[in-house]
Amino acid sequence: MRIAIGVLIIALLALAGTGWYSHVLAGDLQSANQIIGTLSAGIESRDAAILHLQSESAEREKSELALRVSLGEAGTEARAREVKIQRLISENETLRTWVTTALPDVVVRLQERPAFASANDYLRWVSEGNKLLVPGQSAAK
Known part of the structure; x- marks a missing residue:
């Protein structure tokens, strides 16, 4: 009986040990489930x-493709326009003469003026005597 x-x-x-171990394992399982959820x-x-x-990225690729197509079309149009201009110049003597004629000094001065960073820079440039000519005036200062 003692036995x-x-x-x-x-x-x-x-x-009792198995129950305690089962309780510990249940807590570990709950922690593991929380970690898995996170x-x-x-x-x-x-x-x-x-x-x-x-x-x-896909939208940017579509936009880039559209821009490339647009750029190609613009280049094609520019080349066609240049070919047309060259054809017209070679066909028309009056136009060819006009194209080869030098620009008036006033127009050349307009193209040669410096770039201005502000309105004050422009005013300073004009006040230094770099005024544009009035139509009909001579180019001499």
Whole structure:
């Protein structure tokens, strides 16, 4: 009988130990589930950010393609316009003479004026005697 009581006590102690160990494991499982939930939320947030960036990248690629097509069309139009101008110049003697004639001094001075950073710079330039000529006036100062 002593042996049976001893075996019963050992069985009860083993059962109590198993219950305690089960409780500890349940707490560990709950902590692991919380960590998994946090990590899953982080992964979902990262995935959403990646999708957003991929979408923006695709939109930029579409815009870039549209700009490249537009630039190509503009270049083609500019070349066609230049060819037309050259053809007209070579066909028309009056136009060819007009194109080769030197610009008037007033126009040349307009093209030669410096770039101005502000209105004060322009006023200073004009006050130094660099005024534009009135139509009909001579180019001499």
